[in-house]
Amino acid sequence: MRDVxxxxxxxxRRWRVTESDQHTRSFADKLASLIETVxxxxxxxxxxxxxxxxxxxxxxxxxxxxxNQLVKGKQPHPRIHYVxxxxxxxxxxxxxxxxxxxxxxxxxxxxxxxxxRDEEARHxxxxxxxxxxxxxNTVTNLIDSLRAYDEQPRATRRRRKPTxxxxx
Amino acid sequence: MxxxxxxxxCVRLALARSTRAEGVNAAVQWSALRARCHQRVxxxxxxxxIPYPWDxxxxxxxxxxxxxxxxxxxxxxxxVGDSCGAWQQHDDHDVIAYADNTSGFHQDxxxxxxxxxxxxxxxxxxxxxxxxxxxxxxxxxxxxxxxLLERSTGDVEEYEAETIASLIHQRVRVRPQLVxxxxxxxxxxxxxxxxxxxxx
Numbered sequence: 001m002r003d004v005x006x007x008x009x010x011x012x013r014r015w016r017v018t019e020s021d022q023h024t025r026s027f028a029d030k031l032a033s034l035i036e037t038v039x040x041x042x043x044x045x046x047x048x049x050x051x052x053x054x055x056x057x058x059x060x061x062x063x064x065x066x067x068n069q070l071v072k073g074k075q076p077h078p079r080i081h082y083v084x085x086x087x088x089x090x091x092x093x094x095x096x097x098x099x100x101x102x103x104x105x106x107x108x109x110x111x112x113x114x115x116x117r118d119e120e121a122r123h124x125x126x127x128x129x130x131x132x133x134x135x136x137n138t139v140t141n142l143i144d145s146l147r148a149y150d151e152q153p154r155a156t157r158r159r160r161k162p163t164x165x166x167x168x
Numbered sequence: 169m170x171x172x173x174x175x176x177x178c179v180r181l182a183l184a185r186s187t188r189a190e191g192v193n194a195a196v197q198w199s200a201l202r203a204r205c206h207q208r209v210x211x212x213x214x215x216x217x218i219p220y221p222w223d224x225x226x227x228x229x230x231x232x233x234x235x236x237x238x239x240x241x242x243x244x245x246x247x248v249g250d251s252c253g254a255w256q257q258h259d260d261h262d263v264i265a266y267a268d269n270t271s272g273f274h275q276d277x278x279x280x281x282x283x284x285x286x287x288x289x290x291x292x293x294x295x296x297x298x299x300x301x302x303x304x305x306x307x308x309x310x311x312x313x314x315x316l317l318e319r320s321t322g323d324v325e326e327y328e329a330e331t332i333a334s335l336i337h338q339r340v341r342v343r344p345q346l347v348x349x350x351x352x353x354x355x356x357x358x359x360x361x362x363x364x365x366x367x368x
Contacts (some may be wrong), residue, residue: 036314040320075180091312102307109305113316114308117294142251145244145299146265154261159240160225160270161275 024100027083028073032096034090035071037110041117051089061083191292196324205331208287208341213339222340231283237261239280243268254284255292262286277333286331290325292315 022116025033036113039045048055048071055061060081070082087094095102149157217236219226228239238261246252246267254265266278285292294317296304301313319325 034333038315040225040315040318042321088309089311091309091315092305093309104306110306110312110316113308113313116296116300116316119294139246142244142254142293143267143300145255146242146263148253149240149242149263149265154238154240157240158237158243160228161241161243161266161279163225 025103026073027076027078027097028071030103031086032071033107034086034092034096037114038090038092038106041114051086054089055085056083058088060088192281199305200330201328205284205335206330209332209335209339213336214285218336218340222276226237235286239264241266245269253282257292262317274339277337280333280336281329283336284329287332288325288328290329293319293322295337 014158035051036047048067051067052062060079060083062082064083066075066082067086070078070086083097084094092106093102096106097103111168159163212231212234216227219230228241232239240261240263240264242263242265244252246264246269252267252270256265258261259273264279264282266275268275282299296313296317299326301308305312
């Protein structure tokens with residue numbers, strides 16, 4: 001149990017306790033659910049190999065075969081750094097795997113984002129300058145500007161670039 | 169050759185790069201991509217021509233007539249971390265947002281980039297404001313949004329749009345004689361003679 005903080009040790013204990021409860025979802029079940037739901041809209045779920053590549057730089061890096069065993073439930077008690085690596089890859093809190101209430105809440109949030117995504121009207125193509133992943137999907141200023149622009153009547157809004165001497 | 173911008177991408181996209189190498193259908197044919205972009209630009213400019221002297225507003229007027237759909241330009245103020253351009257499709261018109269706190273040349277390039285998406289019929293992706301993201305899914309990390317909202321073809325589409333923007337901009341600068349298309353033949357002949365003597 002080296003390298004495990006007090007917090008995670010608590011989670012592990014709690015998880016082991018709940019694991020014995022037949023009404024809770026298993027680790028394998030939760031991981032399978034994440035793989036099934038969290039993927040880009042124009043392709044299917046990530047393969048084990050893709051996930052392994054995605055966490056290659058994480059302290060909890062593991063092989064595709066290992067991920068396969070986790071999903072199949074052949075290793076019901078993975079070490080905490082493996083769990084952290086998977087949580088990090090999918091962008092969910094580590095508690096997702098330990099606390100059924102969190103699992104339910106997160107699953108619900110994932111479903112909401114997917115539903116939001118499928119509203120065609122929100123889709124835009126972008127010219128992205130800063131490729132910081134944190135900012136790529138949350139473009140506050142751009143969306144606010146577009147929304148304000150949409151609210152102006154089409155007949156009165158400026159539709160073209162103002163002519164300036166700076167023009168190329 | 170791979171586009172240099174993909175180097176700067178996030179962990180997930182670095183992963184996409186490694187899977188691309190092993191997938192049979194996933195490998196992007198960059199030369200085919202460039203050829204495709206050349207073809208699209210040729211097809212477009214054959215219909216619209218290029219205004220001479222160059223004027224993005226006139227070019228948009230011509231593009232509107234060619235596509236039969238209005239295109240409105242929405243000036244936005246670019247801030248660090250935000251996108252500097254966007255194309256949003258509406259039922260009966262398109263809106264192109266472009267940063268106006270940059271050089272005129274760059275503004276035109278942003279607009280041409282969005283036109284690149286437009287003529288390539290890219291579908292775009294869903295974006296959220298930070299407030300919206302927090303409201304809908306307060307517990308999800310950016311990685312989750314990246315997985316759920318990014319299209320896996322996203323970087324190829326960005327590269328296509330950027331290539332198209334560059335190709336159009338190149339024609340603007342080096343081939344103003346395209347304007348001869350809309351000049352009567354006799355005048356065009358005189359013009360080309362003048363160009364021959366004084367340089368095009």
